[in-house]
Amino acid sequence: MRDSTSTMERPALAMAVAMLVLASVCGGFPGASCTKVSYDDRALLIDGERRIILSGSIHYPRSTPEMWPDLIQKAKDGGLNTIETYVFWNGHEPRPREYNFEGNYDIMRFFSEVQKAGMYAILRIGPYVCAEWNYGGLPAWLRKIPGMQFRLHNEPFEREMETFTKLIVNMMKDANMFADQGGPIILAQIENEYGNIQGSLPDQESATKYIHWCAEMANNQNVSVPWIMCQQSNDLPPNVLETCNGFYCHDFKPKGNMPKMWTENWTGWFKSWDKPDYHRPAEDVAYAVAMFFQNRGSVQNYYMYHGGTNFGRTSGGPYITTSYDYDAPLDEYGNISQPKYGHLKQLHALLTSMEKHLVYGQQNETSFDDKVKATKYTLDDGSSACFISNSHDNKDVNVTFEGSVYQVPAWSVSVLPDCKTVAYNTAKVKTQTSVMVKKESAVSQGLKWFWLPELLEPFRTERTGSLRSNELLEQIVTGADESDYLWYKTSLTSGAAEEFTLYVNTTGHELYAFVNGKLAGYQHSANGPYLFQFQAPAKLKAGKNYISLLSATVGLKNYGASFELMPAGIVGGPVKLVRADGSAIDLSHNTWTYKTGLYGESIQIHLDRPDLEWTFPRTVPVNRPFSWYKAIFHTPAGEAAVVVDLAGMNKGVVYVNGHNLGRYWTSYIAGDMDGCHRCDYRGEYKTWANEEKCLTGCHEIGQRFYHVPRSFLNAGGLNTIVLFEEAGGDPAKVNFRTVAVGPVCVDAEKGDAITLSCARGGTISSIDVASFGLAKGGQCGAYKGGCESKAAMEALSAACVGKESCTVSYTDDFVSSGCEGSGVLTAQATC
Known part of the structure; x- marks a missing residue:
């Protein structure tokens, strides 16, 4: 059949067809930009052009959808061009084939926000993620599947892993989120840090087959962007890219024709209840970044x-x-953390300006000793960009490079975008330090607390619970991690009243023991092996007696070879009643009845159901285990982040308007560590082997303040806080606070611009210090003395007081008589 379309119409038709084809692969609408991603040994190629990627991890479930646009924009304003996140399997599939992509698990909305901001994205599916996340992100229900072996070559695990991976990939494809569809995703990851544990797994042949299967499975998804595997140096499958994780990755050398990629530059460290707060100095983070791009x-x-x-x-x-x-760089609440954010922002701007030199330039190195070198990147047009690094941790050096002398402090890198002038040194922080303060809110006044006891009676006998066994079962498999709590219940008949010691060997994190309905004792394990031996007095009566044991976990193991096999609960026991003469009744093979969770969890007390009759006593019971409390409060005014101070409580869970804010354990005091007493940015940063430094919070509550996102609150209305107190606390001491910038400080040298800034609409109320001689050894907010500069004080006061931010140039006029040679001016203000 002949084509009846006229010659005049064909070009228009061809154009329309082309536009439809374009629309089908570029975001679903004409004009969207298709992006081809490839790579060579120097860099990722975006549409054939080598690019440097400056990325930052933001985990969508650890914030709220309302926070995402602000977090992403701040990342962009800080000089990043990419956002990276893991995908959290156990959050998305809490039960087999029951999916959750709502609220802070709305991953599609998160990537849409990244795209709206005009940034790239890195999709780290895993689906094992580690991430200090419960069970490393793997659903506990996997353990119930026959033949299941985590992260080894076996059909049950690979089937479930592939099913979830395909689910995520197809969701992204359907939403046109990959780069060739006009979306932001330029890299995807499969598995995570497998090389770190591969050699310790029980079956090396199975491990090798598994990691190669992972790569083949991922590449079969046809996502058209490169797949990466981090920390996979020794057994790297074909068609995936190797990347590095750690505090420093400048010495990392990928195999073959691959760019040098650093998927995790650890800006600090996670915190445990028994540990103080970790801080990695801004100078050291910047040093690591500059060294990486220098190399x-x-x-x-x-x-x-x-x-x-x-x-x-x-x-x-x-x-x-x-x-x-x-x-x-952005704190828990989304506030800019200074000086880290600003110091890195300045470095990002320089690296971006040097991009062509870094990815296309010819590299030449000049070594001055084994720890001092200069690196020059030269383009064909003759222009160049340079770095001079000094990796001595205790010695400043003078370097003569291309006819000029440069003073380079210990453990620092100087950046010379034109190979002549030092535009930035990683050890010289010119950004303000902001001290965040938590101010008590007026809504804390007059809180009225209601109370409900946790209903324990049904759990003190064998009446509740459908699962029975003649052995002591493992908690994770038995309860599928549906709750932190699992009841183990049994009974025995005694011919006479008798006194015993109840002995329980447990791998759980905590244990409460009840004998005939009365609490006999409580114990928790140390942070580490989690094994402990529980003992408590037990009085039996003549006749039938009930032993009820409540085992509790505080998060599940998430890292290590075969981490999923670390047991929890009273698996195997033994559980014994021991007489004073040493004879014992072994209950280990009694008939045990099991029940997952607490009664209050089952009826969802945290949702403040209207049919619940809360008690409003004149005096709220305090220091009473297994109690529920609630209070009504107004939303704090303003835009500052809101936290609830739980210093008066002990251990439990806190909810606001039905949202689970997380576990609290305010009775846990952080231990003393040497790192609380020394801090120097110079030298390798570590968080192990007793080499920690720059810690704060020794001998203080492990965590006292708990974030209440403003999107959880009713604007201008009333809100409900519900506490489940497990061990006994005092709710009268609970209060609400807002987080705001307090003191701000900056060090400046002659010719610098001194910039001071408050946040979220705050204004500078006073200039407190403008002095020389304070740059070392003091803390922002506590500066005083030194050689005061009256001229600087007057200039800063005139320009800054009453303003949200201000900038003043450091001129010769600031140097007061007698202060000559001091060099560094310190300014301190109050927001």
């Missing part, structure tokens, strides 16, 4: 750029606090 690096991601909060039960690993602040 041919091209893709760098901060882990974390925003750490956030471990909301709910599934988002914290064993003994990990609810806070996942990570000392990141």
